[in-house]
Amino acid sequence: MVAVAQHPNIQLMTMAEVVNVDGYIGNFKVTIKKRAKYVDWDLCTGCGTCMEKCPTKKIPDAFEMEMGQTTAVRFLYPQAVPGKPFIDAEHCTKLLNGKCGVCEKVCPTKAIRYDDKDEIVTEDIGAIVMATGYDLFEWEKAYGEYGYGMYPDVVTSLHFERLSSSSGPTGGKIQRPSDGKIPDSVAFIKCVGSRDDTKGKSYCSRACCMYTAKHAYQLKDKHPDSDAYVFYMDVRATGKGYEEFYMRSQKAGAKYIRGRVSKIYPKGDKLVLKTEDTLLSKPMEVEVDMVVLATAMVPAEGAKDLAKIVGFTTDKDGFFQEAHPKLQPVETFSAGVYLAGTCQGPKDIPDTVAQASAAAVKVLGLFAKNELATEPMISEVDYNKCSGCEFCVPICPYKAISIKQLAERYHGQQINRRVADINPSLCQGCGACLPACRTTAITLKGFTDEQLVAEVDALCL
Amino acid sequence: MSIEENKEYTPKIIVFACNWCTYAAADLAGLNHLEYPASVRIIRTPCSGRMDPNLVLRAFNRGADGVLLSG
Amino acid sequence: MKRRVGVFVCECGTNIASVVDTEKVAAAAKNMPGVIFATNYKYMCSDPGQELIKNAIKEHGLQQVVVASCSPRMHEKTFRKAVEDGGLNPYMFEMANIREQNSWVHKDREEATQKAEDLVRMAVSKVLKHKPLKIATIPITKRALVIGGGIAGMQTALDIAEAGHKVLLVEKEASIGGKMSQIDKTFPTMDCAA
Ligand SMILES: Cc1cc2nc3c(=O)[nH]c(=O)nc-3n(C[C@H](O)[C@H](O)[C@H](O)COP(=O)(O)OP(=O)(O)OC[C@H]3O[C@@H](n4cnc5c(N)ncnc54)[C@H](O)[C@@H]3O)c2cc1C
Ligand code: SF4
Numbered sequence: 001m002v003a004v005a006q007h008p009n010i011q012l013m014t015m016a017e018v019v020n021v022d023g024y025i026g027n028f029k030v031t032i033k034k035r036a037k038y039v040d041w042d043l044c045t046g047c048g049t050c051m052e053k054c055p056t057k058k059i060p061d062a063f064e065m066e067m068g069q070t071t072a073v074r075f076l077y078p079q080a081v082p083g084k085p086f087i088d089a090e091h092c093t094k095l096l097n098g099k100c101g102v103c104e105k106v107c108p109t110k111a112i113r114y115d116d117k118d119e120i121v122t123e124d125i126g127a128i129v130m131a132t133g134y135d136l137f138e139w140e141k142a143y144g145e146y147g148y149g150m151y152p153d154v155v156t157s158l159h160f161e162r163l164s165s166s167s168g169p170t171g172g173k174i175q176r177p178s179d180g181k182i183p184d185s186v187a188f189i190k191c192v193g194s195r196d197d198t199k200g201k202s203y204c205s206r207a208c209c210m211y212t213a214k215h216a217y218q219l220k221d222k223h224p225d226s227d228a229y230v231f232y233m234d235v236r237a238t239g240k241g242y243e244e245f246y247m248r249s250q251k252a253g254a255k256y257i258r259g260r261v262s263k264i265y266p267k268g269d270k271l272v273l274k275t276e277d278t279l280l281s282k283p284m285e286v287e288v289d290m291v292v293l294a295t296a297m298v299p300a301e302g303a304k305d306l307a308k309i310v311g312f313t314t315d316k317d318g319f320f321q322e323a324h325p326k327l328q329p330v331e332t333f334s335a336g337v338y339l340a341g342t343c344q345g346p347k348d349i350p351d352t353v354a355q356a357s358a359a360a361v362k363v364l365g366l367f368a369k370n371e372l373a374t375e376p377m378i379s380e381v382d383y384n385k386c387s388g389c390e391f392c393v394p395i396c397p398y399k400a401i402s403i404k405q406l407a408e409r410y411h412g413q414q415i416n417r418r419v420a421d422i423n424p425s426l427c428q429g430c431g432a433c434l435p436a437c438r439t440t441a442i443t444l445k446g447f448t449d450e451q452l453v454a455e456v457d458a459l460c461l
Numbered sequence: 462m463s464i465e466e467n468k469e470y471t472p473k474i475i476v477f478a479c480n481w482c483t484y485a486a487a488d489l490a491g492l493n494h495l496e497y498p499a500s501v502r503i504i505r506t507p508c509s510g511r512m513d514p515n516l517v518l519r520a521f522n523r524g525a526d527g528v529l530l531s532g
Numbered sequence: 533m534k535r536r537v538g539v540f541v542c543e544c545g546t547n548i549a550s551v552v553d554t555e556k557v558a559a560a561a562k563n564m565p566g567v568i569f570a571t572n573y574k575y576m577c578s579d580p581g582q583e584l585i586k587n588a589i590k591e592h593g594l595q596q597v598v599v600a601s602c603s604p605r606m607h608e609k610t611f612r613k614a615v616e617d618g619g620l621n622p623y624m625f626e627m628a629n630i631r632e633q634n635s636w637v638h639k640d641r642e643e644a645t646q647k648a649e650d651l652v653r654m655a656v657s658k659v660l661k662h663k664p665l666k667i668a669t670i671p672i673t674k675r676a677l678v679i680g681g682g683i684a685g686m687q688t689a690l691d692i693a694e695a696g697h698k699v700l701l702v703e704k705e706a707s708i709g710g711k712m713s714q715i716d717k718t719f720p721t722m723d724c725a726a
């Protein structure tokens with residue numbers, strides 16, 4: 001992470017989002033909104049005095065999955081990169097109602113800016129790599145049988161990561177959220193929202209089998225007397241060294257039970273899981289102190305809108321669509337736009353890194369050239385025939401067609417006529433616009449109507 | 462094509478094949494020497510989106526017995 | 533555009549010639565409208581094969597070229613280059629796929645030869661309607677945008693930066709790192725995530 005921040009060729013823009021993309025491969029104009037941070041990062045040294053002194057200390061910390069509390073002026077997490085704080089405008093009392101102002105007083109470099117505003121910048125860009133990652137499936141909305149999120153000790157795997165992290169809210173002790181007790185037994189449930197058409201997603205999330213094996217191992221490692229039950233449909237340990245890792249978890253004492261948990265209900269301070277051991281065809285009930293749900297990966301919030309802005313498509317689940325599943329796995333249908341990581345589909349870190357390097361190579365391949373030859377077999381509009389009906393505009397998968405005004409003389413008068421115009425750098429020559437054009441104003445060079453008809457005639461005669 | 466007396470009737474099939482998938486697949490069939498009737502004739506298109514219904518009608522009009530549009 | 537088509541039928545060693553009678557196809561091509569020259573040759577994609585095209589363009593004043601050989605997905609670029617070197621616009625060219633879509637998938641010599649003739653006729657009819665096309669060029673801004681600063685975005689940014697190009701990394705949160713920064717240790721090696 002630090003290597004990224006320190007690299008002289010990398011410019012970081014955090015708290016920023018892309019709001020518009022114009023142009024085409026090699027020549028994009030990208031508009032970015034930088035949200036107000038209320039701290040001047042050029043002046044701030046990252047000393048942390050503001051955070052220490054901020055009196056608004058009881059904000060549920062999203063980074064800690066709300067299992068810890070944080071301040072209004074804060075670092076996203078202690079090792080944040082860049083190591084600079086921002087003010088959370090939704091909670092800062094100074095920004096909300098003008099009261100406080102402590103951080104401004106204590107900041108030794110006078111870096112606090114309560115009047116900071118969102119800023120819009122436009123950047124010239126040659127290639128775009130999408131790497132917006134994933135979010136976790138909102139199981140609370142779908143799984144009534146697991147309590148709709150009402151039982152505090154039914155948590156997700158990401159909660160478990162924070163609990164077992166030495167920099168987390170419990171300092172690395174696995175304690176259950178409700179009362180801080182070290183659980184005597186933990187149930188891990190896999191495929192929550194994955195491989196479940198009715199409540200969640202049809203696909204497999206690919207990383208949860210392995211991180212659940214990791215969690216069960218971590219529990220046994222830290223608290224050898226605790227029981228770890230893993231409820232599963234299948235164990236998919238297909239990567240290099242993965243099967244061995246799963247075995248290691250079982251050797252450490254994790255108990256794997258094949259079955260879907262049909263219900264969780266509280267009993268005293270315990271949770272009861274109803275399930276069936278499908279290998280023994282026996283219904284069973286298990287009492288545990290805590291339940292960890294391995295929830296599905298879903299596309300990052302706003303991914304669909306972002307794909308629209310940049311100009312490519314998403315798949316049925318909202319992940320970014322690659323140009324070809326086997327042959328062009330990191331390219332999109334938009335030239336100069338590439339994909340890396342879980343934004344394209346669920347995957348673990350090794351696959352993510354491999355794909356990220358592949359995307360980099362595609363960019364470098366482009367940058368190795370000084371100019372781009374445009375494919376001449378593209379479509380062209382005959383303005384004389386175009387009626388300006390705009391039928392072709394939404395058809396083009398590459399957003400290559402726009403409407404322009406054509407100044408003409410008509411009966412001695414100057415008039416403006418609307419016609420379709422195809423951008424030769426964006427058009428990929430697919431020809432989808434041709435059948436849409438009622439006036440046959442569009443020709444696709446190299447595959448004209450005349451040529452295809454000549455071919456048909458030559459074969460049929 | 463006229464139907465010759467001594468030959469079995471073989472329908473003339475015109476295939477409009479997308480350059481990126483079907484045309485490539487037909488090449489792959491070749492690479493693997495997967496045999497199919499010689500009465501199949503393939504026309505390369507840049508994408509199935511290019512296909513105009515008029516082309517299909519034209520093919521039938523000119524005596525094609527079947528048209529396969531694949532992409 | 534004058535109609536002066538040259539047709540070159542490739543034997544591809546025996547890949548084509550063992551099933552298709554290439555000599556017969558070339559002879560039939562000579563009678564197709566617009567064709568003023570036709571021949572068959574052992575390997576059209578070889579250097580002497582390409583020379584054959586270049587020389588014929590000059591000698592016979594060809595305006596359009598058809599090569600009947602393998603798939604255009606294989607050698608379209610090669611032959612366009614030869615046509616260009618011969619002094620024509622590279623897009624005054626068409627290929628007939630008589631290997632992948634003919635000699636490799638059919639056994640009956642007569643049928644395959646008939647089909648090859650049809651495919652050549654198709655290519656000739658098409659090439660006659662070709663117009664010279666121009667390749668334009670556009671400049672490239674050598675600066676990449678990476679959207680999202682998780683492990684994927686960081687790795688991509690580093691790789692591009694290491695190769696000497698500028699990268700703008702846009703992250704919506706206040707820190708890069710993504711989900712990995714919340715993860716304690718990672719499988720399968722159990723090293724720390726950050
Ligand atoms: C509980 C759990 C444990 C795991 N354990 C392991 C493990 O041990 N080993 C392993 O290999 N894998 C593990 N994984 C999988 C691992 O988290 C992912 O493979 C990896 O983090 C994917 O990286 P990414 O960069 O694609 O996505 P992310 O980490 O999600 O990063 C995406 C980044 O993009 C940003 N972003 C999103 N939208 C925008 C936008 N519109 N504009 C700008 N920025 C945006 C996000 O803020 C984020 O920083 C685990 C997953 C979970 C849920
Ligand atoms: S002004 Fe806001 S951020 Fe600063 S110390 Fe007060 S509450 Fe915290």
Ligand code: SF4
Binds near residue numbers: 206208234294
């Ligand atoms: S990776 Fe494993 S736990 Fe996750 S969805 Fe697939 S099978 Fe289920």
Ligand code: SF4
Binds near residue numbers: 378400430
């Ligand atoms: S040919 Fe395809 S890419 Fe080009 S303008 Fe028409 S629809 Fe768009």
